[in-house]
Amino acid sequence: MTPESLARALSDFLAGARDALVIESGEEVFDFSTARYSVSADRGRCLLHLWSEQRNTVVRVLEAEESRGTLRLSVQRFGQSRPARMEILRDRDRRPPAARPAARSAYRQRLRRILERNFPDLRTTALTSAMDLERSFGPVYARGMLRRGRSAFAVLGVNASETQAAVDGALTFGLLWLDHLRRREAARLVIEGLKLFVPAGRGTIVRERMAHLDRTAARFQLFEVNERDATLDELDTGDRGNVATRLVRCVDESTTRLRFAAIERVLALVPEAEVKVLSSAEVSFRLHGLEFARARSAPGEGFRAEEQVVFGIAPEETVLTAETEARFVALAQAIAATRSPAGPRDHPLWRMQPERWLESLVARDVSALDTRLDPACVYSQVPAFAAGDRAMIDVLAATREGRLAVLELKAGEDIHLPLQGLDYWARVVWHHQRGEFRQFGYFAGRELSAEPPLLLLVAPALHVHPATDVLLRYLAPEIDCTLLGIDERWRDGVRVIFRKRKTPATDSHG
Numbered sequence: 001m002t003p004e005s006l007a008r009a010l011s012d013f014l015a016g017a018r019d020a021l022v023i024e025s026g027e028e029v030f031d032f033s034t035a036r037y038s039v040s041a042d043r044g045r046c047l048l049h050l051w052s053e054q055r056n057t058v059v060r061v062l063e064a065e066e067s068r069g070t071l072r073l074s075v076q077r078f079g080q081s082r083p084a085r086m087e088i089l090r091d092r093d094r095r096p097p098a099a100r101p102a103a104r105s106a107y108r109q110r111l112r113r114i115l116e117r118n119f120p121d122l123r124t125t126a127l128t129s130a131m132d133l134e135r136s137f138g139p140v141y142a143r144g145m146l147r148r149g150r151s152a153f154a155v156l157g158v159n160a161s162e163t164q165a166a167v168d169g170a171l172t173f174g175l176l177w178l179d180h181l182r183r184r185e186a187a188r189l190v191i192e193g194l195k196l197f198v199p200a201g202r203g204t205i206v207r208e209r210m211a212h213l214d215r216t217a218a219r220f221q222l223f224e225v226n227e228r229d230a231t232l233d234e235l236d237t238g239d240r241g242n243v244a245t246r247l248v249r250c251v252d253e254s255t256t257r258l259r260f261a262a263i264e265r266v267l268a269l270v271p272e273a274e275v276k277v278l279s280s281a282e283v284s285f286r287l288h289g290l291e292f293a294r295a296r297s298a299p300g301e302g303f304r305a306e307e308q309v310v311f312g313i314a315p316e317e318t319v320l321t322a323e324t325e326a327r328f329v330a331l332a333q334a335i336a337a338t339r340s341p342a343g344p345r346d347h348p349l350w351r352m353q354p355e356r357w358l359e360s361l362v363a364r365d366v367s368a369l370d371t372r373l374d375p376a377c378v379y380s381q382v383p384a385f386a387a388g389d390r391a392m393i394d395v396l397a398a399t400r401e402g403r404l405a406v407l408e409l410k411a412g413e414d415i416h417l418p419l420q421g422l423d424y425w426a427r428v429v430w431h432h433q434r435g436e437f438r439q440f441g442y443f444a445g446r447e448l449s450a451e452p453p454l455l456l457l458v459a460p461a462l463h464v465h466p467a468t469d470v471l472l473r474y475l476a477p478e479i480d481c482t483l484l485g486i487d488e489r490w491r492d493g494v495r496v497i498f499r500k501r502k503t504p505a506t507d508s509h510g
Contacts, residue, residue: 001064006046009064010039011316013071017090018315022050024086029055032315039316048075059086101139104129107159107227108142111197114230115146115155122146122153135180136173136415136467140166143177145191152189153219154178157197160227167198168205172416172471178218179470193219200226203235209419210237212426212476245427248383250441253277262295262307269325270332274360276381287335288491289356290349293320293328313352341491354411355394361494362395362409362458368494369407369458369484372399377443384427393424402446404432404453411490413463418471418481425455425479454480461485461497472502 001009014020014037022030030037035052046061059075062083066072069090074083108127115124127144130137137143140162146153156174158167178194185191198206203224210220215238223232256277257263263275266285270292276284278294285293293311309320311328320328338349345351363380366373377398384393395407406428408421429452437443457468464485475481483500487493 003041003044003046006061006064007039007041009066010046010048010061010071013066013088013090014039014316017071017088021089022086023089024084029057036315036317038310038312038318048073059084103159103161104139104142107157107161110159110227110230111142111157111225112144114197114225114232117230118232119146122148124155127155127157136176136465141170141173141177143173145181146195147189150189152181152185152191154181154191154194155197156194157225158199160199160202160225162199164202167202169416170196170198171206171209172419172467175213175471175474176467179474191218193221195221195223197223197225197232200224200233205423207235207237208426209422211239212422212479213474214476216477217474245384245430247431247436247440250379251277251279252441256280256283260295260307262309266293266295266309269329270336272336273332286356286360287332288339289358289360290335290339290353291356292332292335313349341489355409358409358411358458358490358494359394361490362407365494366395366397366407369456369486369496370405370482372401373397373405374400377446379442382442384424384431393428396428396442398443398446398448399454401449403449403451404428404437405456406453407456407458410457410459410463412460413465414459415465415467417457417459417465418468418475421455421457421481422475422479425453428453452478452480454482456482456484458484458486460488460490462488469500475502 018032020032021028022032022035030050030052035050038049040047040049048059048061050057059077061073061075063074064071071088073086073088075086076083108129112124112127115122123146125145125147127142129139129142131139140158142157142159144155146155154174154177156170156177158170174194174196178191182191196206196210201224203222207222210222213220220237222235222237224235225232257275259280260283263283267273267275270285270287272287273292274286276286278284282294282296284291285295291314293309294317295307295309297307310317311320311324311331312318313331318324318327335349338344338347339357343350359380362369363378365375366378367375374397379396380394382393382396393406394409397405397407399405406421406425408417408424410417414420431437432448432453437448464483468483472481472483479502481502483502484496485498485500487495487497
């Protein structure tokens with residue numbers, strides 16, 4: 001293949017693999033949910049540039065072959081003569097489809113033996129991973145019961161070969177399984193609570209979520225399973241103060257805007273662009289929430305920082321130069337022409353990143369969701385790292401009386417909405433209790449209330465998952481949570497159709 005044809009093959013594959021993984025020597029080295037890439041055919045070479053906060057790699061691509069959602073590359077690093085192998089996976093679950101049922105079946109048998117060994121006074125019922133679309137149960141999780149007489153516990157487990165996202169989502173399905181059993185077995189059994197089983201070393205997110213459930217509603221236990229030696233380690237889910245999170249300092253936007261001359265250059269080409277300051281060294285340019293360019297400080301000659309503008313729809317990026325300016329303008333014009341409420345709904349640019357579009361509208365006037373919220377006290381995409389992830393709180397706001405409010409936004413149906421919102425609420429509580437929002441420059445000049453934050457869950461009214469009401473009932477009573485259903489035509493303007501406060505779950509464990 002010629003360098004040009006290699007570059008086209010790479011670009012075509014990566015354009016349809018925006019959440020792909022890059023694997024090298026069996027290790028995940030880049031995750032496109034956070035990493036970026038650039039492809040070029042330059043001086044008779046096809047170059048692939050990959051970078052993230054952790055690493056930066058440029059390789060020469062010698063060969064490329066696509067098979068079953070995987071792009072296999074032969075690459076050469078600078079300064080090395082021998083080629084290396086690199087794989088780019090479109091699907092995060094690397095197992096062949098036929099291997100997944102076998103692994104899940106083996107796990108059910110393994111989990112049953114572990115339960116029988118560690119809970120000898122309780123009888124293990126049959127474990128199943130059967131599909132039950134009506135109740136949102138799928139094949140990823142093994143579910144069953146441990147019972148003694150008329151008392152029982154719901155059991156749900158996930159095996160070590162599943163993705164981390166599946167592990168983090170286990171509590172959602174565990175609560176739904178608990179609630180289902182309580183209704184199904186109401187005449188015969190008292191379902192005291194839930195015993196949840198996750199792989200060893202991977203239960204941090206689940207533990208932090210479980211710490212904020214209603215302990216009067218059920219007994220909750222979390223175990224990490226070492227499948228190799230069939231041992232259990234119970235995690236403490238009662239410690240609400242132990243949250244692994246750190247807050248990023250609020251950026252001085254006015255100073256940063258003055259520092260970047262590139263802002264005027266981009267706005268001259270795209271006057272309707274939204275300018276979002278990401279850090280003191282980086283600025284994002286967006287149209288209705290869709291990022292199409294960034295300006296950043298880059299190392300120049302003699303160790304002096306120089307401004308650099310890159311453009312493209314993430315994770316692809318191209319440096320803006322005199323030679324690429326026409327491509328930049330064409331991209332911006334295409335986005336402006338399609339990404340509007342009246343734009344073509346079947347166009348990829350119209351459909352991309354709907355939650356960022358919704359977020360841009362909410363940040364512009366947060367009081368449209370709740371009149372208590374102060375439009376002058378709004379931050380979008382606040383970085384709060386936890387458990388090794390780079391998490392972003394959708395919108396952090398405050399009421400006119402100074403009470404914090406956490407807004408979790410979904411543009412489509414998402415079964416995990418309540419517990420994802422709970423994640424961010426818990427992080428905000430942790431930082432607020434330590435006075436870090438004031439310390440890190442947020443809400444300058446405002447007196448913040450000591451009350452726990454409000455939690456507002458926002459989704460189009462017809463796209464609120466049916467399981468949401470069940471999940472909300474199990475949140476701790478001190479969490480002041482409201483579900484807001486907005487008009488489906490929210491791109492024309494955000495309008496609340498209904499508001500629903502959470503109600504407590506029935507105490508069924510005696």
